[in-house]
Amino acid sequence: MRILIVEDDPELADGLASSLAQSGYAVDAVHSGSSALSACATTPYQLVLLDLGLPDGEGMDYLRQLRRAGLRAPVLILTARDDLQDRVRGLDAGADDYLTKPFELDELEAHVRALLRRSSSVDVTLNFGAITFDTVFRQVTVHGRELELTARELSVLELLLHRPGKVVSKHQIIESLYNSEQEASPSVVEVFISRLRRKLNDAGATVGIRVLRGLGYRLELSAHA
Numbered sequence: 001m002r003i004l005i006v007e008d009d010p011e012l013a014d015g016l017a018s019s020l021a022q023s024g025y026a027v028d029a030v031h032s033g034s035s036a037l038s039a040c041a042t043t044p045y046q047l048v049l050l051d052l053g054l055p056d057g058e059g060m061d062y063l064r065q066l067r068r069a070g071l072r073a074p075v076l077i078l079t080a081r082d083d084l085q086d087r088v089r090g091l092d093a094g095a096d097d098y099l100t101k102p103f104e105l106d107e108l109e110a111h112v113r114a115l116l117r118r119s120s121s122v123d124v125t126l127n128f129g130a131i132t133f134d135t136v137f138r139q140v141t142v143h144g145r146e147l148e149l150t151a152r153e154l155s156v157l158e159l160l161l162h163r164p165g166k167v168v169s170k171h172q173i174i175e176s177l178y179n180s181e182q183e184a185s186p187s188v189v190e191v192f193i194s195r196l197r198r199k200l201n202d203a204g205a206t207v208g209i210r211v212l213r214g215l216g217y218r219l220e221l222s223a224h225a
Helices: 010-022 033-042 061-067 084-092 105-119 153-161 170-177 186-202
Strands: 004-008 026-030 047-051 076-079 097-100 124-130 131-134 139-142 207-214 215-222
Touching: 004 010, 004 033, 010 026, 026 033, 033 047, 033 061, 047 061, 047 105, 061 084, 076 084, 084 097, 084 215, 097 105, 097 170, 105 139, 124 153, 124 215, 153 170, 153 186, 153 215, 170 186, 170 215, 186 207
Parallel strands: 004 026, 004 047, 047 076, 076 097
Antiparallel strands: 124 131, 131 139, 207 215
């Protein structure tokens, strides 16, 4: 699940991005409407969080441009404007939900989950072997028991579960873990894979992650599945 934050306040944008990343989402943040247009033209986002007061124009105008350009992902407006007519105009411009600042992070994440759940065109639950992964609530269970994973481990497992039996490269994993402004060494992927393999094995997941040198990783049913 990749989310775009469009917020002119860098400190607030970084805080929101950090919070959502800790919940297992891949997050990019931009600080202007023009940057949002460019980002959406090159990256398929599942959700956009849009501030209305942008330095290079009105957020609602950019929202209309994004919709005309083909953006189909849900858009959650984040703004200090609490006037009823502002909310109506935002929804009419193409927004799917509206959250007034200030807000609690728990409330924001509840709105995010609801929008992703409603907009998903595929089953929000991924199943393979004894693993069940709720992609909206970011929860993994093995044989019905919750498996404790870090946000990075969740993202790696989600990517593998979307491609069971198929090779996933280190580059694909890095792209799913980090935003466009972050740098990551391929060696960190090996660390996440190692930890994930150990946790799945300890939980009796009947699933293994095969290492294909020079190619990547493949999620497979184990011999005891």
